[in-house]
Amino acid sequence: MTTTPRIAIIIGSTRDARFGAKPAQWILDKAAARGDWDVELVDLKDFDLPLFNEVASNAWAPSEDSRAVAWQKKMDEFDGYIFVTPEYNRSITGALKNALDQAYTEWNRKAFGIVSYGSVGGTRAAEHLRTIGIELQMASTRSAVHVGGSDFFAVHPLGGQNKELTDIEGSIGPSAQAMLDELNWWTRATMTARTDVQAKAA
Numbered sequence: 181m182t183t184t185p186r187i188a189i190i191i192g193s194t195r196d197a198r199f200g201a202k203p204a205q206w207i208l209d210k211a212a213a214r215g216d217w218d219v220e221l222v223d224l225k226d227f228d229l230p231l232f233n234e235v236a237s238n239a240w241a242p243s244e245d246s247r248a249v250a251w252q253k254k255m256d257e258f259d260g261y262i263f264v265t266p267e268y269n270r271s272i273t274g275a276l277k278n279a280l281d282q283a284y285t286e287w288n289r290k291a292f293g294i295v296s297y298g299s300v301g302g303t304r305a306a307e308h309l310r311t312i313g314i315e316l317q318m319a320s321t322r323s324a325v326h327v328g329g330s331d332f333f334a335v336h337p338l339g340g341q342n343k344e345l346t347d348i349e350g351s352i353g354p355s356a357q358a359m360l361d362e363l364n365w366w367t368r369a370t371m372t373a374r375t376d377v378q379a380k381a382a
Contacts, residue, residue, distance in 0.1 A: 185259045185364070185371065186217070186220070186257060186260075187211060187218070187220070187258060187260045188219075188221075188255070188257075188258040188261045188262070189204055189208050189221050190222045190261060190262070190263050190264065191222070191224060191225075191264050192264055192265035192266070192272060192275065192276035193265070193266055193275065194225045194273070194275040199336055200264050200266060200297075202345065203264050203295050203325075203327060203345060204264040204295070205221070207262055207325065207356060210360060211262065214364070216364070217364070224275050224276065227247065227251050227254070227279075229251055229279055229282055230248070232248075232278055232282055234248065243282070248282045251279065252282065255287065256286040260291045260363055260366070260370075261290065261291075262293045262295060262359075263293075263295070263309060265295075265297075266305065267298035267303075267304055267305035271304065272305045272312075277312070280312055280316065287317065288318070289370050289373065289374055290319070291319040291366035291367045291369075293320075293323075293359040293363040294306045294309060294310075294359070296324065298327075299329070299332060299333075300328050301326030301332070302327070303326055306324050321359050321363050322362060323358035324355065325352050325355050325356045326355070327345070327352060335347070335348060
């Protein structure tokens with residue numbers, strides 16, 4: 181196992197009119213600027229995942245759909261994740277929930293952070309995502325980035341201002357830094373723990 185954490189930034193919306201690519205690129209730039217991670221942008225649109233239709237989670241039986249298997253293999257490449265998600269009706273998107281359901285063992289004992297957005301900052305989606313993460317045996321950072329209120333409408337096309345996320349850096353920059361620092365700690369801790377388990381099993 182490499183000692184350099186591999187972090188996936190996952191765009192959690194697949195709509196043609198989605199906003200998610202914008203905050204995803206913003207947090208990607210920040211994560212890459214650390215210089216101590218290998219960071220990759222992962223777009224759910226690139227995987228054509230079917231709705232979950234396996235006999236069981238891959239914790240219990242190997243998945244049969246080749247698209248699900250490809251997704252699992254991709255997620256297995258990473259040591260930690262940053263989920264970028266809007267809030268849809270007080271939760272994450274159906275596409276993101278389906279992607280989470282399509283794997284299990286690949287998520288286990290890894291850490292994740294969250295960038296969420298919406299009129300109330302995607303806070304309810306983030307909290308739902310954390311409870312899903314617990315069931316997947318993941319560790320969530322305490323800090324998260326919430327783009328909401330006037331900041332959200334300043335950067336979202338619906339607000340008509342066409343500002344960039346760098347224009348609201350004063351509001352969301354500190355929380356991004358805190359989230360990234362916490363994700364670094366938890367990712368390295370879980371990497372060490374997984375290596376110890378593997379060594380004892382060898």
